Amino acid sequence: MTVQKTAHVISHSHWDREWYLPFEKHRIRLVELMDALIELFESDPDFRSFHLDGQTIVLEDYLQIRPDKQEIVARMVREGKLHIGPWYILQDEFLTSSEANIRNLLAGHADARKFGAVSKIGYFPDSFGNMGQAPQILMQAGIDTAVFGRGVKPVGLNNEVKGAYESAFSEMNWQSPDGSSVLGILFANWYHNGMEIPDNADEAAAYWARKMTDAEKYASTPHLLFMNGCDHQPVQTNLSEALRTARSLYPDVRFVHSSFDDYVANVKAALPSNLSTIHGELRSQRTNGWWTLANTASARVYLKQANQRVQTQLEKVAEPLAVFAMLAGHAYPQHLLAYAWKTLMQNHPHDSICGCSVDEVHREMQVRFDKSFQVAEQVASDSLQAIVSQIGTEAVFAESSIPFTVFNTSGWVRTGVVSVDLEIKRLPFAGGKRERIISELKELSLNRFVVKDASGNRLDAAVEDLGVTFGYELPKDRFRQPYMARSVRVRFLAQHVPGLGYRTFALCRDESGSAVPAIRQAEGRRMENEFLTVTVAEDGTYGIEDKRNGSVFTGLGAYENVGDVGNEYIFRAPDSDVSLTTRGLPADICVEEQTSFRTVIAIVHRWNVPASADDVLDREVAEFVPFLERKAQRSERTVPLAITTRLTLEQGVPQLHVQTSFRNEAKDHRLRVLFPTQIDAKVHYADSVFEAAERETVPAPTWTNPSHCQHMQAFVNVRDTARGLTVGTLGLNEYELLRDGQGTIAxxxxxxxxxxxxxxxxxTPEAQCPGDHTLEYVLIPHGPDQDTEQSYVAAYQAQIPWTAVQGQVQPGSLPPDHQFVRWSGDGLALSAVKRCGSSEDLMLRWFNMTKRPAELRVEQIHGIERMLYRSNVLEEEGGGVRLGEPIPVRPAEIVTIGGKRP
Structure with missing residues (x-):
């Protein structure tokens, strides 16, 4: 019996919010598309549905221009004609944090519900690779089907899996590391295979003969998918007539103007039993390697740095501090944080955060980053003041002391050097008394100041005089209050500050003698703490000896420079290009700072590199010569590239912090830092979305690209059974494991x-990234087994800034040292501390970094004694959990716990 084929035609337009045109120019076309779509729905009853690209920001952008269309749009959604969500934006999954991916889903669901319905399709039409935990995230959100365009190489000849092919069909099972599985549907013929359908019979016959054959090559069921649209594609207004023509030409095929809901339901009912199962990340690793678009991770690195800074300020500083303040009785600024998140996420579409748009787009992104950070910073500041105003200090510090509190907003206990600016004395500023005020402040003595903790222990500290500074207060009940103050900057080692908690210290007068001097005489090119010894060679490379296990890494930190005749999407070195490195180049080396708690060694390389590509590249770009066919070479003319490297080793911290600074005057090139590990490992590990993803070091045999660059979030790790090295980064998202016999991380x-x-x-001249750059990263050697996970924790903490704020001697309801949330769980990483978006409940989220089962215990939450509950990524209430009760966690599982406040 012949089964009738059904051609499901889904109307859509893939809407890159900004790309080859800046946002507002694209938005004008969006308004035109939506106006035409509304008119078509009203005039043509046979035009049944339109998929609005899976992102609700499209409606936000449209209704800002057309607020009068709000109710019409809502009616179209309620009637099932316009399908919206589940995302707020179509993000690049690998360049946005784990939490940013969740907040994107939360915002999309919240916005779509306001219009009446959420499309429960995991829509990833054009992501530059797909995160391995997507099936788990989708399943927790009640979504059991993902539709995607990249990452998997489908089918061999006659629907057979051969060689490196990953699926026999465009339909497959997609499984996360935790075991969660969804139906995956690949746009095997891309998301434009049904665009511009002819209504003329002759043209339609040729069109459908080709399109039907292409779709049948990959489909596992008689239900064939045709996507009627493409990038910024206007709605096809004559589609109903075109489908009538198709029905007359192919009476044995059922042509329907469909939706994803109808199409997926029909596909599920007809699926065969022999679907392939694909696992984890989808990164096109079984291809020739040229079109993975992984090099967008290094396009316009300044954007990635800004994104990491703002994401961290929101999710790891502002939100935890706002929760602490909430638990202490203050209102949680949900509206401000939601605005800051949305502003940040407007920079997360794949053509935006990937740095692969025109210059105007990325200039506007910088403004959004600034706006979001400003809100997050103010939320953090207000929360700090609310908390510190309740910390009781009068029982532990003298009245003349200047208390200050150091907050650790990470999930684990932390030790490190903290810097805080303190006001010794403040005087109201009055214009007529300016000279007297400044003179009085300048006369203050700063001698014999010491830092003490709440137990009265004196701590070694460096106190720097900042002189007389201007400041102001903005009281809630009166006009602004300017003042002048005598200020100092205090640096010291804060030890064992509890995770999700704080310790209070004070700057005190010590009349018994002078303060312990923090500065010591320093010499040589060697520094050490109780964990590591670091030695710098004459060429500026350095070695690290791990005292805990005796392992040694040498030759670290050389810089490599090569040409790049590719583009914002793809790196390509010129033919026969020779790699330049600083190995063997003499460097200027000096000890820049040494105290009892920190040593800084500065290394300066004075280097010359080719100024640009040669003139051939100008012609090849102008004539649109494909990058793989380009013959351009590097220029013989050189420009200076002076690189300053600062190595910082803190006492009590088993890692080396590195800062690299330079002014870029060259064009058409790539700069990397190299870390040979001398570890021969078939696999390595990279921080990805809610997982430490295991990746193959040597690419598949199909891979022909000389480069094998990949994405990371916070770190990359290489290890064997005895030792390993974790490189943690701040806004540096691209690495490569070189196949050089030395296990080099680049x-x-x-x-x-x-x-x-x-x-x-x-x-895009601004993509040459001229000017000053400062990059930061950390090197964390480790031993076997659990030491690896501790190195991951250290990399996560390295991204989170310390937060410190001045208080006063006062009574208070909070103790000088305190932990708002106490939890335990080997192998677990804390991801979020926030308030629920739709209730007053506290939300805490973790994920299992390992492939083994774990156990979570939430042991204490300030002010919460009632039952907790299991939740999901949509923050919905589930089964109850008692404080201190062990919660089983599957390998790689994402766990969200909710808590109700009294």
């Missing part, structure tokens, strides 16, 4: 190119 610091690439000629 981290990209800068990639400078001149064009957007893709489908046309778009010059």
């Amino acid at each position: 981290v990209t610091l800068l990639r400078a190119v001149r064009e957007l690439g893709d489908w046309g000629v778009f010059h």
